[in-house]
Amino acid sequence: MPVYESAMKLWNDRKVISKSAHWKASGHWKRIIPTVRKRWVQMKGRNAPERIVQTMVEYGSGGGAVASALAPFFTRIYGIDISELSLEEATKQLKAETFFVPVLIDIENPESALRIGPQDVFISTAVFQHLPSRDYARRVLLLGRRLVRDDGLALIQFRTGYSSAPKGNYKRRYAKWNCQSHKEFDEDARMAGWWVAEMSPEHPTRSGYTWAFMRAL
Numbered sequence: 001m002p003v004y005e006s007a008m009k010l011w012n013d014r015k016v017i018s019k020s021a022h023w024k025a026s027g028h029w030k031r032i033i034p035t036v037r038k039r040w041v042q043m044k045g046r047n048a049p050e051r052i053v054q055t056m057v058e059y060g061s062g063g064g065a066v067a068s069a070l071a072p073f074f075t076r077i078y079g080i081d082i083s084e085l086s087l088e089e090a091t092k093q094l095k096a097e098t099f100f101v102p103v104l105i106d107i108e109n110p111e112s113a114l115r116i117g118p119q120d121v122f123i124s125t126a127v128f129q130h131l132p133s134r135d136y137a138r139r140v141l142l143l144g145r146r147l148v149r150d151d152g153l154a155l156i157q158f159r160t161g162y163s164s165a166p167k168g169n170y171k172r173r174y175a176k177w178n179c180q181s182h183k184e185f186d187e188d189a190r191m192a193g194w195w196v197a198e199m200s201p202e203h204p205t206r207s208g209y210t211w212a213f214m215r216a217l
């Protein structure tokens, strides 16, 4: 099955995503909320303390855990996703917490999210490793740059330590389908118009989860 089709099937399968897209009932919220909040506060504090931010756009918002973690810092949050079910779930969970705007995209055309216009911050966590290819990740970096103002910021978590040439069965390998080294991510981010102000250390023998804090060039 072509990768776009496999990804659409997986991320719209309620049984899989109620856990893998970090829905509240899965228990992932408890772990994600303090981790993401701490990352945001520390990395922004070190790299853009002067920047006042109000709106954020999250790429691959899943069940809404990250939006919930960052709700205290923003007046409006846009959640972009290819999964209608996850967007519905996030909308339900975030109703009482923040002004959340669901943005459904077609996997073949993530650029359709440009309809929301430029915001202050672009965030994506636990998504880049699931993207169809490095080329697709480059498109998302470019999209992110176009979705923020000229003094925009970004926080992206990607995965290192595995081959950047995905192959095999997406359903079995989606957790590390698209991985990049620090150098590859930095090159791609620069080409898309970002300056990587800080990257967390690479742990190739462990999960390989890496966080990048970026400023628009």
Ligand SMILES: C[S@@+](CC[C@H](N)C(=O)[O-])C[C@H]1O[C@@H](n2cnc3c(N)ncnc32)[C@H](O)[C@@H]1O
Pocket: 007, 011, 020, 021, 022, 032, 059, 060, 061, 062, 063, 064, 065, 066, 080, 081, 082, 083, 086, 107, 110, 124, 125, 126, 127, 130, 131, 132
């Ligand atoms: C593991 S969940 C992460 C959810 C959330 N970012 C978090 O950290 O809790 C991955 C999310 O990415 C979405 N996703 C997968 N492929 C995508 C793509 N090509 N474009 C946009 N979203 C995608 C999935 O539907 C899912 O909601």
